[in-house]
Amino acid sequence: MCIIIAVANNKGGVLKTTTVTNLAGVASQHGQRVLIVDCDNQSNVSLSFNLNPDSFENTLYDILVDQVDPRYVIEHVTDNIDILPSNDSLSMLEFEVLTNLNQYPRPFYLLRNMIKDVVNDYDVILLDSPPNLGLVSGNILSFADLVLIPFQPETFSMRSLIKMLSAIDDFKKAHNPKLDVLGVVGTLVNNRTNLHTNILQQCRKFLDHKRIKMFDTIIPRSIRFASSVGFEGLPATLVKENKNNDIVNAYINLYNEIKEVVNV
Ligand SMILES: Nc1ncnc2c1ncn2[C@@H]1O[C@H](COP(=O)(O)OP(=O)(O)O)[C@@H](O)[C@H]1O
Numbered sequence: 001m002c003i004i005i006a007v008a009n010n011k012g013g014v015l016k017t018t019t020v021t022n023l024a025g026v027a028s029q030h031g032q033r034v035l036i037v038d039c040d041n042q043s044n045v046s047l048s049f050n051l052n053p054d055s056f057e058n059t060l061y062d063i064l065v066d067q068v069d070p071r072y073v074i075e076h077v078t079d080n081i082d083i084l085p086s087n088d089s090l091s092m093l094e095f096e097v098l099t100n101l102n103q104y105p106r107p108f109y110l111l112r113n114m115i116k117d118v119v120n121d122y123d124v125i126l127l128d129s130p131p132n133l134g135l136v137s138g139n140i141l142s143f144a145d146l147v148l149i150p151f152q153p154e155t156f157s158m159r160s161l162i163k164m165l166s167a168i169d170d171f172k173k174a175h176n177p178k179l180d181v182l183g184v185v186g187t188l189v190n191n192r193t194n195l196h197t198n199i200l201q202q203c204r205k206f207l208d209h210k211r212i213k214m215f216d217t218i219i220p221r222s223i224r225f226a227s228s229v230g231f232e233g234l235p236a237t238l239v240k241e242n243k244n245n246d247i248v249n250a251y252i253n254l255y256n257e258i259k260e261v262v263n264v
Pocket residue numbers: 011012013014015016017018019044131188219220221222223225226227229230247
């Protein structure tokens with residue numbers, strides 16, 4: 001059965017996209033058939049696979065607004081990985097849908113209704129999210145089974161994590177009873193910084209209390225890794241030369257931890 005995992009946080013730059021593409025890389029190497037749905041108009045999923053987001057005839061926007069069959073939009077990018085791309089047009093979704101509610105009477109269910117026919121073609125669907133909680137995120141949370149939250153330990157991060165968890169909880173009650181939090185993963189962590197260590201400890205304690213999983217794996221901050229991301233045309237976990245790289249190993253460990261919880 002296909003499992004649908006959203007990687008979401010209402011903040012930008014916390015490694016949502018990097019986590020989606022690299023987990024997809026690891027899962028694909030385990031023989032899992034993966035679909036990545038890019039739900040962010042910045043198109044960083046396409047860019048991670050070296051595709052020009054402006055070259056697509058149709059994107060997620062056309063599926064959601066004009067009911068284009070997703071099979072015409074999905075692109076096969078590498079062994080076991082397909083992507084469903086987005087581009088700038090997605091930024092018009094909110095305006096288009098919210099000004100035509102008679103045409104879209106259930107605006108949070110567009111993604112779920114349009115993608116459901118291809119779900120069984122995959123073992124895992126990974127949803128990459130925008131850095132806010134608008135209509136697109138509503139569609140993501142209506143469709144997902146699980147949410148993985150990347151958490152960058154900075155001074156005000158706990159506050160936004162608490163907001164995110166409460167939004168997921170509210171959404172679950174109102175729109176998607178099967179929705180659960182898969183867990184929280186520390187990202188861009190510098191273990192030599194007391195601030196990071198302290199905030200991660202505080203976060204772990206808070207999540208334990210709420211019975212939400214905090215993964216043991218953290219994704220370390222690495223300037224070298226960041227500067228290599230743009231050049232490979234593939235997620236780091238799929239680049240052969242990256243064997244034994246710390247960050248790649250972190251994603252492998254994260255995948256193994258996720259496997260302990262769900263069948264991916
Ligand atoms: N381990 C890392 N350390 C430092 N920078 C990273 C790391 N992994 C990715 N980056 C860079 O951080 C930036 C933000 O990551 P991204 O995944 O795009 O975040 P988001 O999708 O949450 O906005 C990108 O430029 C990316 O290349």
